[in-house]
Amino acid sequence: MPKVDLSDKTVLIIGGGIAGLSAAYALRKNDKNVKIQIVEPKEYAEVLWASYRSPFVENVAKQSLIVLSKYCAKYKIEHIQAIVTKLDDTSFCQVKLLADGEAKTLTFDLCVIATGAGSYWPGMGRHIPNTTEASTPQARLEAMRVEGNRILNAKSLVIIGGGLIGTELAGDVAAHAKAAGKSNDITLVHSGDRLCPMMSEPASKAVLKMLENLNVKVILNEKAVENADGAVELLNSKKTLNANAVIQTIGFTPNNTFVDSTRFPKALDDLGWIQTDDFFVVPGTDGKIFAYGDCSPTLPNAGFQYMEASSVLGRNLYASLTSKPNNMKPKPDLMVGLINTIGTSQGIMYTSFFWTRRVVPWLKNKTMFFMALNGMIGVKKDFTMAAT
Numbered sequence: 001m002p003k004v005d006l007s008d009k010t011v012l013i014i015g016g017g018i019a020g021l022s023a024a025y026a027l028r029k030n031d032k033n034v035k036i037q038i039v040e041p042k043e044y045a046e047v048l049w050a051s052y053r054s055p056f057v058e059n060v061a062k063q064s065l066i067v068l069s070k071y072c073a074k075y076k077i078e079h080i081q082a083i084v085t086k087l088d089d090t091s092f093c094q095v096k097l098l099a100d101g102e103a104k105t106l107t108f109d110l111c112v113i114a115t116g117a118g119s120y121w122p123g124m125g126r127h128i129p130n131t132t133e134a135s136t137p138q139a140r141l142e143a144m145r146v147e148g149n150r151i152l153n154a155k156s157l158v159i160i161g162g163g164l165i166g167t168e169l170a171g172d173v174a175a176h177a178k179a180a181g182k183s184n185d186i187t188l189v190h191s192g193d194r195l196c197p198m199m200s201e202p203a204s205k206a207v208l209k210m211l212e213n214l215n216v217k218v219i220l221n222e223k224a225v226e227n228a229d230g231a232v233e234l235l236n237s238k239k240t241l242n243a244n245a246v247i248q249t250i251g252f253t254p255n256n257t258f259v260d261s262t263r264f265p266k267a268l269d270d271l272g273w274i275q276t277d278d279f280f281v282v283p284g285t286d287g288k289i290f291a292y293g294d295c296s297p298t299l300p301n302a303g304f305q306y307m308e309a310s311s312v313l314g315r316n317l318y319a320s321l322t323s324k325p326n327n328m329k330p331k332p333d334l335m336v337g338l339i340n341t342i343g344t345s346q347g348i349m350y351t352s353f354f355w356t357r358r359v360v361p362w363l364k365n366k367t368m369f370f371m372a373l374n375g376m377i378g379v380k381k382d383f384t385m386a387a388t
Contacts, residue, residue, distance in 0.1 A: 004322045006034040011317060012093070012106055014084050014258075015114035016040025016068055018047065018303045018377070019293025023112045025377045026314025028075045034321065037078045037106065041098045043068055044137040044385075049303050050368045051124045052169040055148030056176040058141075062385040063370045065137045070383040080106070081135065087111070088260040090288035098135060110288055110320055112313075113259070113274055117252035117294040117301075123147045124165070126252070137385050152177055154245035155184060158232045160224045161249035162190025163198075164340050167207055169249060171342035174214035187217045187241060189224040189232070196340060196350075203348055203355040210342040256295055264289075273297050278330035279316050287320055300336050304369075307376035308334060339364050 011027060013020045016038045024036050047064040054061035072079045082095040082104070092107045119126040125140060151157060151173055159166050159173075170188045177184040188195075188211065194204040195211075195218070211218055223235040226248070232241040254272035261268050266284035269275055274291040276282055276298045282289045291298070292306065292313055299305045312329050319327035339360055341347035347361030363369075373379035381387060 006031050006321055009109045009321050010035040010037060010107065011110045011112065011321070012108035013038045013112045013114055014087070014093070015116055015255075015293070015295070016042065016045050016079065017114065017116050017293065018045060019116065019295075019306045020112070020114035021045055021066070021071065021379070022306045022310035022377050023114055023290075023292050023313055023317070024077050025075060026310040027317050028077070028314075029311075030314050030318035031321075032076075035078070036076070037080055037108075038068070038072065039080045039082050039084055039095055039106070040068065041081060041083050042135045042140075043081065044135075044140060045071070046125045046140070047303070047368070047370065047373065048124060048126065050370075052165060052172050053368065055123060055144045055151060056172060058145070059386065060368055061141055061144045062388070063368070063381070065140060065385040066373075066379055066383050067137055067385065071379065074380075074383070075378065084115075084258045086260060087113075087258050087289075088263050090285050093258075110290065110317060112317070113256070113282070113289065113291040113295055114293045115255040115258075115295045118255055119252055120248040120250055121165075121169075123151075123247070141385060148176075151245060151247070152180055152182060152184070154243070156241075156243045157184055157186050157245045157247070158224070158241050158243040159186070159188045159247045159249060160226070160232070161251070162188055162192065162195040162218070162220070163249065163251075164196060164338065166190070166249035167195055167211060168341055169247065170211055170216045171214055171347075172344065174211070174216050175343035175345075178214075185217075186215070187219065187243075189219045189222055189234070189241075191221070191223045193221050195220075196338075196348075198338065199340075199348070199350045200355065203350050206355075206357065207340060207342060207348055210346055210348075214343055252294065252301070254295060279328045280313050280331065281316075287325065290317065298331060299334075302336070302338075304372065304376075305334060305336070307372070308332070310377070341365050 045066040050064040068079050082097045084095050086094040159170050195207050224232050226246045267282050274296040276291045280290045316328040338350045349360040
């Protein structure tokens with residue numbers, strides 16, 4: 001049977017992070033001719049699982065920045081540097097071009113929302129830029145340097161939130177401050193009774209012990225807020241922590257305000273996260289709009305999960321484009337593994353079946369798993385800032 005010609009079809013991907021690139025790469029593997037457009041205001045994609053180390057190690061920062069012009073040229077993807085202002089139909093959306101502010105309408109046959117999520121800590125790089133300058137990889141690299149210096153030069157640092165990001169960041173700050181000969185006072189405040197509550201209690205205790213060995217002070221069962229003077233107020237004990245720098249790592253916020261909830265009343269939950277079925281299709285969109293990545297709770301919040309499951313998304317997009325919905329597959333049942341580095345030489349690998357401090361945490365510390373980008377979504381090292 002001859003292959004269907006999809007050269008007249010357009011798939012629009014909103015968001016050019018790891019999830020968006022995963023969607024584009026998987027679709028391109030299914031068809032060489034379908035038109036793929038990525039709407040992304042930045043000129044780069046960022047490997048966010050490296051963001052807690054990038055401010056302190058320039059080589060990590062450079063390898064974490066993927067230059068979209070190089071990646072898109074390789075896989076015949078059109079990068080539109082713009083911000084989506086409204087998705088109000090199943091065949092078009094409104095965008096504002098970043099360079100000159102011009103409004104434009106983009107039409108599509110299928111759309112994939114891959115906008116990720118915002119972070120309370122700007123250092124993670126999850127912000128949406130509003131100027132051309134802020135959107136360049138060079139500007140992001142400089143912002144990482146500035147943030148790293150700000151943190152390491154703070155004699156007293158308070159990190160609010162003891163999940164994966166907060167514990168990884170606290171460990172890295174402690175290790176790099178010590179290597180730089182600085183005597184930083186680092187305090188990690190967490191509202192729960194143990195760190196990293198997604199892990200088992202023994203694994204959480206191991207994380208706590210590693211942080212304490214790095215001289216990080218951990219305060220549990222305490223809610224904290226930063227006041228106007230920059231101090232941190234502990235709401236339960238009514239104590240105040242004076243700090244030169246405060247970082248909040250208490251979770252993420254959805255970047256989905258462009259979705260018209262009147263037009264798509266089933267698309268968003270009460271908190272603004274995009275809902276999908278098991279095929280990554282957003283309900284109430286006639287099978288024309290998919291969602292993938294941190295913008296949706298369908299998969300765990302992990303870049304490796306998006307890259308690993310993207311072959312299913314690519315197959316489903318191709319099946320929809322060729323009017324063969326019966327060929328679509330449900331999301332894969334992947335084993336969720338968490339790899340939490342604490343400092344630069346230790347950490348925890350946790351799954352629902354076991355946890356360990358050996359081998360895999362060491363490998364992440366050494367490589368940040370950048371090699372997986374090539375094998376899973378076709379990111380060559382030459383596509384990153386490390387090549388400059």
